[in-house]
Amino acid sequence: QQQVKQSPQSLIVQKGGISIINCAYENTAFDYFPWYQQFPGKGPALLIAIRPDVSEKKEGRFTISFNKSAKQFSLHIMDSQPGDSATYFCAPHNDMRFGAGTRLTVKP
């Protein structure tokens, strides 16, 4: 069974700090690496995604870093804001096997 390992399980960051969430996968055939954001009581929504032909993609304060050889990709949230407080899921290749989720809390 394909494994997706996401860490950390929870993260508390001060406003203005950097939040980093990691995701490790096994299947080398995966070719799409998205992060989803879920606010309480809502369904997840795509936040940012990367294809393996680039090592980094930035959209505003959100950056994905991709390490193909290590089979890992990370989400970096720069200048974290209280409004970023949510649960983040990785879902390599949209394979239906989402990571366990990271609950991010950004303290004012």
Place this chain on the structure above:
Amino acid sequence: DSGVTQTPKHLITATGQRVTLRCSPRSGDLSVYWYQQSLDQGLQFLIQYYNGEERAKGNILERFSAQQFPDLHSELNLSSLELGDSALYFCASSGQMGTGRNEQFFGPGTRLTVL
């Protein structure tokens, strides 16, 4: 608004009962996925349908079943309900032709409470 609709929003029922959750995918999306999310838990994939056919199966209990109809809407049937079935059930859709990506668009979920 993702374009995916789910009904009902809330459902309260008793153990042993049977319920049906309904999902309408985004216009043009052929794939429908069902997920279960228990309190403070991750998303557990249950089942996927593509254009009316079962495509993939996850951790779906035998008491649960689903189908996708010719108009592409889907229903998830949960029977012999147990307390542990209380959870948020999400439907997602993907596969809109021409996009080249299979991003999943999630509905707002149905919160099931089994008493």
